[in-house]
Amino acid sequence: MRAVVYEGPRKVTVRDVPDARVEQPTDAVIRLTTTNVCGSDLHMYEGRTSVEEGTVLGHENMGVVEEVGPAVTRIKVGDRVSVPFNIACGTCRNCLHGWTSYCLRTNPTEGVDGAAYGYANMGPYPGGQAEYLRVPFADVNLLELPEGRDHEDDFAMLSDIFPTGWHGTALAGVSPGDDVAVFGAGPVGLMAAHAALIQGAARVFVVDKEPDRLRLAEEIGAQAVDLTAGGPVEQIMDATLGRGVDCGVEAVGYQAHDASGQEHPELVLDNLVEVVRSTGGIGVVGVYVPEDPGATTELAEQGRIPFQFGAAFTKGLHIGTGQAPVARYNRQLRDLIVAGRARPSFLVSHHLGLDEAPDAYAHFDARDDGWTKVLLNPGA
Ligand code: NAD
Ligand code: ZN
Ligand code: ZN
Numbered sequence: 001m002r003a004v005v006y007e008g009p010r011k012v013t014v015r016d017v018p019d020a021r022v023e024q025p026t027d028a029v030i031r032l033t034t035t036n037v038c039g040s041d042l043h044m045y046e047g048r049t050s051v052e053e054g055t056v057l058g059h060e061n062m063g064v065v066e067e068v069g070p071a072v073t074r075i076k077v078g079d080r081v082s083v084p085f086n087i088a089c090g091t092c093r094n095c096l097h098g099w100t101s102y103c104l105r106t107n108p109t110e111g112v113d114g115a116a117y118g119y120a121n122m123g124p125y126p127g128g129q130a131e132y133l134r135v136p137f138a139d140v141n142l143l144e145l146p147e148g149r150d151h152e153d154d155f156a157m158l159s160d161i162f163p164t165g166w167h168g169t170a171l172a173g174v175s176p177g178d179d180v181a182v183f184g185a186g187p188v189g190l191m192a193a194h195a196a197l198i199q200g201a202a203r204v205f206v207v208d209k210e211p212d213r214l215r216l217a218e219e220i221g222a223q224a225v226d227l228t229a230g231g232p233v234e235q236i237m238d239a240t241l242g243r244g245v246d247c248g249v250e251a252v253g254y255q256a257h258d259a260s261g262q263e264h265p266e267l268v269l270d271n272l273v274e275v276v277r278s279t280g281g282i283g284v285v286g287v288y289v290p291e292d293p294g295a296t297t298e299l300a301e302q303g304r305i306p307f308q309f310g311a312a313f314t315k316g317l318h319i320g321t322g323q324a325p326v327a328r329y330n331r332q333l334r335d336l337i338v339a340g341r342a343r344p345s346f347l348v349s350h351h352l353g354l355d356e357a358p359d360a361y362a363h364f365d366a367r368d369d370g371w372t373k374v375l376l377n378p379g380a
Contacts, residue, residue, distance in 0.1 A: 003056040003130035004357040009047025014355050020132035025071035028138030034156040035128045036060035037374040049120035057118040058129030059085035060159045074139040081142040082158040084326035087115040090140030101323035131378050143330050153345035154337045162344045164324040165191025171283030171320025172247035176200030179245040183268045185213035189251030190347050193222045207232045228259045236275045244277040253286030269307040278315040350374045
């Protein structure tokens with residue numbers, strides 16, 4: 001089958017790889033209809049991880065079930081499904097508590113709980129930027145979708161970024177009537193803003209410096225805060241008459257940069273501690289593990305980032321972090337889409353065939369104007 005393969009820093013190719021097949025009785029094989037390129041893929045694409053050359057990328061997958069193993073009873077051949085990026089067993093202690101992103105059984109990498117498709121350190125699972133994908137524990141992991149092609153682009157956001165944005169607001173503790181600051185207007189930040197507005201936030205401030213992304217934030221009813229027009233903390237404090245926001249979502253990660261483009265991994269965390277009012281909450285879904293490609297750094301040392309923890313303590317803030325447990329949210333988010341109350345596809349900018357993936361990666365990586373979210377349609 002054809003697949004998008006990581007070949008080294010800033011190099012992906014589309015080539016033949018071994019077919020995905022049922023390997024365990026609990027597996028299913030999916031024929032992909034849509035598979036997205038994600039900001040998280042860029043950590044690997046830019047050569048900042050230890051991902052092996054030859055890995056098939058792609059963790060935002062949906063399609064139609066082609067084959068099921070003999071122990072799969074709920075999911076049937078022909079079902080249209082969304083595939084959460086987390087690979088969960090469904091029966092370990094963390095899975096049973098709804099933390100499918102920290103499954104204790106699916107990732108053999110020492111020191112890391114939780115597995116994903118086509119990702120560094122997240123287990124030996126090929127990604128879905130391909131014609132077919134093997135899904136372990138199919139009854140646990142797959143979400144059924146209404147038949148047909150309706151809402152294809154909206155449902156394509158259910159495997160990662162919509163639940164991840166939603167998780168950011170849940171970790172932050174967004175309630176109706178709250179003022180919320182979202183740092184980062186990439187796909188994850190825009191989904192967090194969409195989620196906060198659906199949950200009844202009074203005002204959502206979205207901070208970034210990319211004009212096309214800030215425009216999308218305004219289109220969904222958020223208020224754009226342009227980093228290049230002055231300090232975001234001052235702009236948000238002014239708009240809230242010095243009170244600050246109730247909650248904040250971090251959707252940038254360790255590559256946070258200032259208005260001049262200089263990287264400061266602690267910048268957004270510091271900004272959030274300043275703009276969130278005392279006793280408020282912060283949800284950190286941006287990734288804070290700047291991996292050492294040579295793997296010479298101890299896991300415990302990776303991502304050691306100094307920020308204003310003292311001020312966070314003084315203000316009594318609560319801070320939640322980590323990979324989103326997609327299955328905790330995806331049923332409700334699917335139903336909001338079907339009911340017309342959520343439309344996460346507003347950020348989709350491109351539909352391309354699998355063969356166009358190298359081009360898609362290059363444009364998305366360069367943050368070229370208008371390349372907000374690329375969907376690959378294998379077989380289209
Ligand atoms: P992205 O790189 O497209 O977006 C990040 C945005 O942050 C960019 O638009 C950039 O201009 C902006 N930015 C940079 N510095 C800033 C600053 N100082 N203030 C405000 N904005 C700033 O990435 P994305 O796809 O939206 O993902 C965001 C992060 O979320 C990444 O680290 C990604 O790996 C992570 N992620 C986490 C999960 C999870 O489960 N926790 C899932 C998916 C993605
Ligand atoms: Zn993703
Ligand atoms: Zn588990």
